[in-house]
Structure formats: structure tokens, C-alpha cells
Amino acid sequence: MIDKMRRDIHYLRLSVTDRCNLRCAYCMPADGVERMSHADILTFEEIEHLMRLLALLGVRRVKVTGGEPFVRRGTPELIRKLKRLPGIEQVTVTTNGILLKDHLDEIVCAGADGVNVSLDTLNRENYRRLTGADDLNRVLESVTAAAAALPVKLNVVPMRGVNEGELEGLAAMAKRDVVAVRFIELMPVGRAKRFAHLDTASVKAALEARFGAMEPCDDRLGNGPAAYFRLPGFSGRIGFIHAMSEVFCEGCNRVRLTADGRLMPCLGRPDFTDMKGLLRGGASGRALLAALERGIAEKPARHGFLDEARCAGRDMNEIGG
Ligand code: SAM
Ligand code: SF4
Secondary structure (H helix, E strand, O other): OEOOOOOEOOEEEEEOOOOOOOOOOOOOOOOOOOOOOHHHOOOHHHHHHHHHHHHHOOOOEEEEEOOOHHHOOOHHHHHHHHHHOOOOOEEEEEEOOOOHHHHHHHHHHHOOOEEEEEOOOOOHHHHHHHHOOOOHHHHHHHHHHHHOOOOEEEEEOOEOOOOOOOHHHHHHHHHOOOOEEEEEOOOOOHHHHHOOEOOHHHHHHHHHHHHOOOEEEOOOOOOOOOEEEEOOOOOOEEEEEOOOOOOOHHHOOEEEEOOOOEEEOOOOOOOOEEHHHHHHOOOOHHHHHHHHHHHHHOOOOOOOOOOHHHOOOOOHHHHOO
């Protein structure tokens, strides 16, 4: 649907859980989150109900996210159901990769259109330090297995003093295995404010120094604001998401539904519509549709990342990235 800024909103990031099997230092507290109880999160039936309505409003593409989507039992089955909904053209998943290999056959059978794997380092010790788990090899095995079955993109968040020496190695994954390696500027959400982001220009300069000049390419590889480039000798692409250094809100096409049923029109603003409350309060389909429509129409003109007071006060695992 078209929002009040005349943007075509057709992409939904659907968080199915706030729980995670990792503790990425910029995303999750080291001792985990105060977990929402099962009663607090939307059931798959509730999600399906809202998704049918969102599809009526023009949502065509869904990214299943979290927390870690594969820690919630039944996520592959949810993907299968989403894929069957009238109007939904594409369902993809964002995962840390730990459980991806175990669920790969199921999500391929369910009709998943692709997977994004988040990986910020290829150094085992650094991975353990950053995530709290000694599971780098499992993730790499998942990436290899998934790349043989589905389009795979790697998401990397470059951070000063954390992984800045490793970006060339991560980019090299796009030489053959994965369709794209995307560098996402760290957004100051929750505990990420303790880390310093590395801007796209610095990352690009480091990659060009190592691999040669980048050529912009027009390929539409995803749903979002990533700009893609080709590096000499690479079969995959390098993508950049300038979440901080350029405001991309003008072209934003997305809204979010959190695990506890909040429709959030913007990652960088605290405003939401409590869809769970309405659903469980017995709202009719028509009333739910009207609430979704209002929530989307009111999407703010721009995020509040540069405006501390207006930023969403939640950590990223609760919102879904
Ligand atoms: N657990 C899954 C994963 O890691 O892919 C899905 C949820 S995670 C919140 C989604 C994405 O958000 C990951 O790629 C993660 O690196 C990214 N992310 C988390 N906090 C971020 C921040 N402050 N700024 C930019 N990206 C962030
Ligand atoms: Fe978990 Fe993903 Fe957040 Fe890491 S980035 S703690 S894997 S939700």
C-alpha cells in the first residue's frame, strides 16, 4: 500500500521470537533477555491471520527474522504456510546460521526463496568473543550447504576495533560461494550504542585497496536499500547498506511485525500498533485491517537514529533487525 509519504510499502520483516542461541555483543545482553512467555508472543495461527490481512494491503515479500528464527519450533512450517498465502510472492529468512544446516531441507521443501546469514568474523576466537559461542564452523558448514540449495547472502556489521581487519576476508566469500556479501552500518539501537560503526566509505576503500575498483551494478538482489557492486574476479556481489551515512528513508518499503505482535512502521522510532491486543480483544477482521492500514499509512518520513530521544529503546533482537 502507499503510505502518507507516497512510498510503496510491500515488504514485511516478521519476527517470530525474541530468543536467540547467540549473544552478539551489539544486539543482545550477555545474560540473555527477559524472555517473553509463550503467551506473550503471537501464535503461528495469529501470524497467519495478520499476514492474510497484510497481503490484502499489498505486502508481497516477507523476511522471517528474530531473535533467531530457528530457535522457535515450527518456523519451517510457518514458511510453508506463508508461501501459500494469496499475494505473498517471496519468503526469505535471516539467521545466524547455527541451526540452518539442520533445517535446510525443510525450508527448501517449504519453498523458501533465499536465506541471509549473519556473520561478522571468520576468526574463531573473535567469533566466540563477539557471539559468546564457539560455533563458527557450524555456521560455515551451514553457509556451504545452503549455498548449494538456495540464494545465500551474508550480512556483516563492520565495527571499529572488532572486525575491521577482517572485512576483506568476509568479502571474499562472494568470490564464489554466496550471491552477495552485504556490509550493514551499525545502527545505534539498544546496546549497539556501545560500539563504533565503520562507515560504508571506509569499508569500500579497504575492499578496493585489496581487490581493485568496484563497479556499481543494477541487479535487484533483495528487498531493501542495499546498493550492489561488482569486484574484479568475483562471481557474487558486494552490497552496502548505509543505514547511518545516508538517509535512505525516502525509498523505504518496509514495516515490521514483532514477535509480541507490534506493528512497527520504522526500526528507528518507538511507535507501534498493538495488533496482539486487538486480535485477542476480539477485533473483527475489518477492524484489524483498518488498524494495519492506519499503522502503515502513518509510517514516519524518516528514522530517528540521529535523534537519540526518538530512537526505539529496545534491543535489535526484540525488533528483528
Ligand atoms: N538472529 C538472526 C540473525 O542474526 O541474522 C536474525 C535477527 S538479527 C537482529 C538480524 C540482523 O540484524 C543481523 O544481520 C544482525 O547483524 C543485524 N543487527 C543487529 N543489531 C544491529 C545494529 N545495531 N545495527 C545494524 N544491524 C544490526
Ligand atoms: Fe541473535 Fe541475530 Fe542478535 Fe546475534 S544478531 S544476538 S544471532 S538475534
